[in-house]
Amino acid sequence: QRLGGDVESIRVIAYVVSGIGFLGAGVIMKEGMNVRGLNTAATLWCSAAVGAIAGSDMLAEAALLAGLVVVANTLLRPLVDAINRIPLEGRSLEASYSVTITGSATQAGPLGDMLVEHLEAQSLPVAELDVEERGEGRVDIVATLVSTNVPSRELDDIVDHLATVHGIAHATWQARTHD
Structure with missing residues (x-):
């Protein structure tokens, strides 16, 4: 100046x-x-x-x-955490969550649609949906969630529902923390 x-x-x-x-x-x-x-x-x-x-x-x-x-x-950080789904325990762990189901390769499309539908019905929007070959005509369908904070109880309930109601032989979820 x-x-x-x-x-x-x-x-x-x-x-x-x-x-x-x-x-x-x-x-x-x-x-x-x-x-x-x-x-x-x-x-x-x-x-x-x-x-x-x-x-x-x-x-x-x-x-x-x-x-x-x-x-x-x-x-504004608490507002951001609320938007990203603060777990009920109050932890502020930021992670990538994924839900995996295993099914027949011929049913991969409908199974993926069903998985996304169930997750979004629980207000857990899906960022990515991947299909990974397992061999013997089986595939893993992996839905990666947008949320960075999800209560483990919600994911347990969804996985249990998929296994009991829809007869999915293998349904699981995992969290990977960010470095």
């Missing part, structure tokens, strides 16, 4: 916006139908805005914005 005045500082801020947008796009990752890193990208952009405001000699505004970013990231 001191070297080129208001017009040049606006031009520099425009370059900061586009540069940070590029960096923010690099932290956004897509895993199946699940997108991660949006909060990180938004926080990067807000941090750049704080720096641009501070560089324009608006220190009070920069401090206010920095405080708002910290408060938003801290106070």
